Amino acid sequence: MCAESSPMSAEQAVGLAARLDRWHTAQLPERKQIVAHLLLRPGQWVLDAGCGNGVFLSELARAIGPTGKVVGVDQSAPLLNLAQKKIADLPYSHLVELKEADLYHLPFPAATFDLVWIASTLHGQDQPLAVLQELKRVARPGGQVVALDTDYTRRIFLPLEPALEQRVQTALLRAIEVENPAHDIFLGRRLLGLFQETGFERCGQHIYTVARTAPLRPLEQAHIHDFINPQLEKAAPYLDQADRLELYELFSPQSPRYMLVRPEFHYLELLVIAFGISPFTPDAPA
Ligand SMILES: C[S@@+](CC[C@H](N)C(=O)[O-])C[C@H]1O[C@@H](n2cnc3c(N)ncnc32)[C@H](O)[C@@H]1O
DSSP states (O other): OOOOSSOOOHHHHHHHHHHHHHHHHHTHHHHHHHHHTTOOOTTOEEEEETOTTTTTHHHHHHHHTTTOEEEEEESOHHHHHHHHHHHTTSTTGGGEEEEEOBTTBOSSOTTOEEEEEEESOGGGOSOHHHHHHHHHHHEEEEEEEEEEEEEEEEEEEETSOHHHHHHHHHHHHHHHHHHOTTOOTTGGGGHHHHHHHHTOEEEEEEEEEEEEESSOOHHHHHHHHHHHHHHHHHHGGGSOHHHHHHHHHHHOTTSTTOGGGSTTOEEEEEEEEEEEEOOOOTTSOO
16 A cells, blocks of 8 residues: 555545555554554644545544644545545544645645654655655654554565465565565665654654454454455566465465465564654754
């Protein structure tokens, strides 16, 4: 799942929003914990950069209510419409403002936000460093920028045979090199370094583990299916016929060997959270 470079149709937005909702809901306990660890306080101003259909908006608004403000920005008008609908009936919806904007050129003065949050969006950028620099610009000095992202090699499906898993990873890497070098699905491992390179102070990282064991809830199964199938499609041209057949049998819901319903199935995903403090500079307003 990644950012789209060409404008998204309303239909594509509905499809992406459904996948984002399943992903978010399947990991709700961990994601609520992550938002709680942001230590937001009432009255603060928060930017949700690349807010998509708004899966984080309500948690963020609850944390800064009743006097703060959450601004969600995204380049996709159809996703913003869905975000608007999602928050419409929530008690804190009046604290949320949505804006169509590009992450490389945000329409806010320097030093506007106490916290800038960017989730699952940096890995789809051609220039993640330039985006982080722009996020640093709009964070107030002493304010935080926090990014959540993942690294696809940190999503592990067990008991998949380790050699097969490695061949899939190698094929995936090859597919990405050939087809889409800008789309860095291994960004999670570089996130902390990017924060340091951007010039944040007191950079750090937390890793949250999402672990699920059979029997999966239907929603968890749907999320894992959403994730794994496009990856296998991408990897397929770089795998041999025997591996393709084996993977088809393991990951097709109609197959008697379908892995996701096996009693010994388990799944791990590491969510990487990197953060840094926007520095005080002589010309920045305090
Ligand atoms: C994978 S989605 C993540 C959405 C949301 N943060 C979440 O966690 O569900 C990435 C989002 O970033 C937005 N996006 C990507 N590049 C962008 C850019 N340059 N400017 C603004 N939004 C962008 C996309 O439209 C999409 O909504």
